[in-house]
Amino acid sequence: MFCYQCEQTARGTGCVTRGVCGKSPEASDLQDVLVHAAKRLATRYANVPAAERPASLAPMLEDALFVTVTNVNFDTASILGMIRDVVAAAGAPAAGVAAEAPEDTLLAWSRASMIDARKATLGDDVTGLQELLLYGLKGMAAYAHHARQMHRADPVVDAFMVEALAKLDAGVADINELLALNLKCGEVTINVLALLDAAHCDTYGKPTPTPVLMGHVPGKAILVSGHDMVDLKALLEQTEGKGINIYTHGEMLPAHGYPELKKFKHLVGHFGGAWMLQQREFPKFPGAILMTTNCLMQPFEDYEGRLFTRNLVAWPGIAHIEDRDFTPVIKAALAAPGFTDTVRTGEHLVGFGHDAVLGAADKIIGAVKAGEIKHFAVIGGCDGSEGERSYYTDLGTTIPKDWVILTLGCGKYRLLGHDYGTVAGLPRLLDMGQCNDSFSAVKVALALADAFGCTVNELPLSIVLSWFEQKAVCVLLALLHLNVKNIRIGPRLPAFLTPAVLKVLVDAFGLKPVGEVEVDLQAMSNAA
Ligand code: FS2
Ligand code: SF4
Numbered sequence: 001m002f003c004y005q006c007e008q009t010a011r012g013t014g015c016v017t018r019g020v021c022g023k024s025p026e027a028s029d030l031q032d033v034l035v036h037a038a039k040r041l042a043t044r045y046a047n048v049p050a051a052e053r054p055a056s057l058a059p060m061l062e063d064a065l066f067v068t069v070t071n072v073n074f075d076t077a078s079i080l081g082m083i084r085d086v087v088a089a090a091g092a093p094a095a096g097v098a099a100e101a102p103e104d105t106l107l108a109w110s111r112a113s114m115i116d117a118r119k120a121t122l123g124d125d126v127t128g129l130q131e132l133l134l135y136g137l138k139g140m141a142a143y144a145h146h147a148r149q150m151h152r153a154d155p156v157v158d159a160f161m162v163e164a165l166a167k168l169d170a171g172v173a174d175i176n177e178l179l180a181l182n183l184k185c186g187e188v189t190i191n192v193l194a195l196l197d198a199a200h201c202d203t204y205g206k207p208t209p210t211p212v213l214m215g216h217v218p219g220k221a222i223l224v225s226g227h228d229m230v231d232l233k234a235l236l237e238q239t240e241g242k243g244i245n246i247y248t249h250g251e252m253l254p255a256h257g258y259p260e261l262k263k264f265k266h267l268v269g270h271f272g273g274a275w276m277l278q279q280r281e282f283p284k285f286p287g288a289i290l291m292t293t294n295c296l297m298q299p300f301e302d303y304e305g306r307l308f309t310r311n312l313v314a315w316p317g318i319a320h321i322e323d324r325d326f327t328p329v330i331k332a333a334l335a336a337p338g339f340t341d342t343v344r345t346g347e348h349l350v351g352f353g354h355d356a357v358l359g360a361a362d363k364i365i366g367a368v369k370a371g372e373i374k375h376f377a378v379i380g381g382c383d384g385s386e387g388e389r390s391y392y393t394d395l396g397t398t399i400p401k402d403w404v405i406l407t408l409g410c411g412k413y414r415l416l417g418h419d420y421g422t423v424a425g426l427p428r429l430l431d432m433g434q435c436n437d438s439f440s441a442v443k444v445a446l447a448l449a450d451a452f453g454c455t456v457n458e459l460p461l462s463i464v465l466s467w468f469e470q471k472a473v474c475v476l477l478a479l480l481h482l483n484v485k486n487i488r489i490g491p492r493l494p495a496f497l498t499p500a501v502l503k504v505l506v507d508a509f510g511l512k513p514v515g516e517v518e519v520d521l522q523a524m525s526n527a528a
Contacts, residue, residue, distance in 0.1 A: 001028035002116045004495040005135055006070040007468045008384055013495050021071055022298040029107055030079040031068040035134065036110035037086040037095065038064040042165030044094035050159055058158035059148055060089060061165065065141035067312045070469040071275070071295035075314035080106075113169075122173055128496040129178035130168055132473065135496070136185040137164055139474030142293070143192045145312070146436060149230040150199035157195065160188040179504065186481030189474040193439035197354075200437075204229060205259030207351040207433065212256040213269030214346045217245065220338035222329060223271055223285050225249035225278070226292030227436055229261065231310050234324040235290065236264040244287075244333050247271040250278075250295070251410050254433040257351025270348070274383035274413040282307070286339055288332035290321070294469065295410075306332045348416060352406075352430035354443040360426060364404075365451050367424030368460070374402040375460045376448070377524070378441050380432075381411040381475070382468030388491035389414055392466055394517045396420075396429075400525075404428055406444065409435035411466040438475045442482070457485045462524040464488045464514060480509050486527065490514030 001023075004014035008021065015021075019028060038061050045053045064086050067073045083106060088099035097109040111117060118127040144157050164181055172178060201207075222244055224232050232255055236246060245268040248255050253270050255261050272281040275295035282289055282303045289303060292310045299307050299318060308329050309320045319328055357364075367373040379396055383389065392414035396405060402423055407415055412431060420428035432440040449456045465476065467489055479487055486509075493502065493513050505511045514520060 001025040002114065003028050003031075004115070005131065005138075005470060007382070007492055007494070008386070009495050012492060023074055024076070026076050027074050027079060030076055030083065030103075031073075032114055033106050033110045034064050034079055034083050034086065035068055036113045037083050037090065039113070039165045039169035040095050041086050041090040042162045043169045044090050045162055046166035050155060053162070054089075056089070058144075058153065058161065060086060061161050062141040062145045062148065063312060065138045066145045069138050069142055069294055069471070071297065072293065072312055073314045074296070074298075075316050077316070078314045122171075124498045125175065125500050126173045126178065128498045128501050129175065129182065130172070131496040132477075132494075132501075133164060133178065133182050133185055134168060135470040136182060136189070136474040136477045137161060139469075139471040140185065140189055140192050142471055143189075143196050143436060143474075146227065146293075147192065147196045147199045149228065150203050152195050152199040154191050154195045157188055157192045160184065182477055183481045185474060186477030186479070189478035190439075190442065190481070193436075193442070193475075193478065196436055197439040197443075200229060200258070201353075201355070204233070204261055206355040207254065207257035207353040208259065209349055209351040209356055210257045210262055211347040211349055212248075212253065213344060214348055215269055215342070215344040216247065216271060216339045217268055217342050218339050220244045220333050220336070221247060221285065221287030222333045223247045223249045223282075223287060223289045224252050224255075224292060225275070225289065226294065226310070226313065227251045227434055228292035228311060229255060229258065231290070231292040231324060233261060235326050235329070236261065236267060238326050239266060239330060239333075240264065242330065242334075244330065245269075245339075247285075249281075249289075250275045251434045251436075252292075253348070254350050254431070254437065257353070257433070273416075274410040276383060276385040286337045288329045288336060290326070290329055306336055308332070346417070348431070349427055349429075350431050350433070352427075352432050352440075353437060354432075354440040354447075357406075357430060357432070357440070357444050358447050361447065361451065363424065363426065364448075367426075368452075370424075372402065372424040373404055374400065375462065375524070376404050376406060378406045378408075378445075378461070378463045379411070379415060379466075380406070380408040380435075380441075381466040381472050382435065383410040383413050383466065384468045384491070386491055389466060391491060391514055391517060392464070393418075395464065395521065398517055398521060401428070404430065406430050406432055406441055408432040408437055408441060409466075409472075411435075414466070435471050435475070438478070442478065445484075446482075456482065462486070462488070462527070464490075464520070466490060467494070480505070480511075484509070486510040486512065488512050488514045488520060
């Protein structure tokens, strides 16, 4: 195996014996085969007019890529089944291998496309740029998958997925073409983020500021993690009147802001922090646990019998829910003790999507003009387990009182638990939602630039991203496509970006790693 697609990659260079994430070498190799199969499938249809492509093509490519995103699928049997489906769809002449071929044959078939092989023939710069594009596509696939759960698709997104995968299959090696494809990936990411935003708002109503109980109340309980609002709504419907309380976990926290979800009285609160705390937190949750999408970690024995996966998430031996029939989850929740006491560790305000923030635009613009609000800092993205991530906590709590902090993604957990107070009558910490809601930050930044008659780069705005997995990669590409400069990224730079490629990004966009809090803060203030 060789995998360096996420921030926690071993020694900052690549996982080679077993994933830090828990991915086995066999699962990792099979994921590489699946990506290769997806590229071959895309090639088969690259020259077929979009209207003549099968309707199953786009969802199949999406799922194939989303399965390989960090912390999604660790189950070799399910990955192998998917490979066979994709190879069959590509057809033997295009694939060059039979769908029913033995696993070893499939591994040998994809060997030349593996990262190691390309590093040896194309060099680290080209391979890194190819992988940057692939990881951007993986992130885009995840967002497109979510939108498709709500019956939304965008032909621009579907077409780019085919075009870009086919280019990768053809071995595109020209640095300038690869850079252009990566920026195009960023451009199309804006489409998919807008699509997902509209799907969520149309289906569940526009998020509105809503306080969420951080804690629990007595009663049977189900914890819902991941990102999938469609699963959550179906579970809320199926548990209504059954005496079971539903809690959000991790990236499901923003669910409480949607009118069509918060109307369920048994959606009572939020339990726990970001994904990487689950092995400590899940054993303490006295009910059933549903993982709708990433981020899943290796389950421990004391909760594996009451853990369930959905969608593309899978772990060997963990029960998987098909067709949104949550009967086994409900049974497990009723069989578990549930909570017997009440604990309130606090309240967190969610629901500051673009609609809520821009609803206060006049107030915000007036406060900026009056000097009451000096600066905006977008601090968000993914969380992770490294100690260096305390940077984000320290930054958030050190930022001057006349700055507004916009946050999103599970990276927000680094900012919670501190009273930020208010500025100009607004909360200083505005939670815009999941990583899937990054569109809100883009929309607010563009609207502010419009209101002040300047570019985003001329706004008193700093963007400090925490990255972990591939959704963050496509969001970064989207910001670069918008020509947003001086983005800070951390806690570490991606292993797949070589010094030469980084230099290109630094020269063109001023992309920089996070540094010391005081130094960074001073630089952000000077730029304001
Ligand atoms: Fe967080 Fe994990 Fe949201 Fe990422 S729950 S790091 O894959 O998707 O952010
Ligand atoms: Fe390693 Fe990340 Fe790949 Fe897992 S996803 S094998 S942790 S680089």
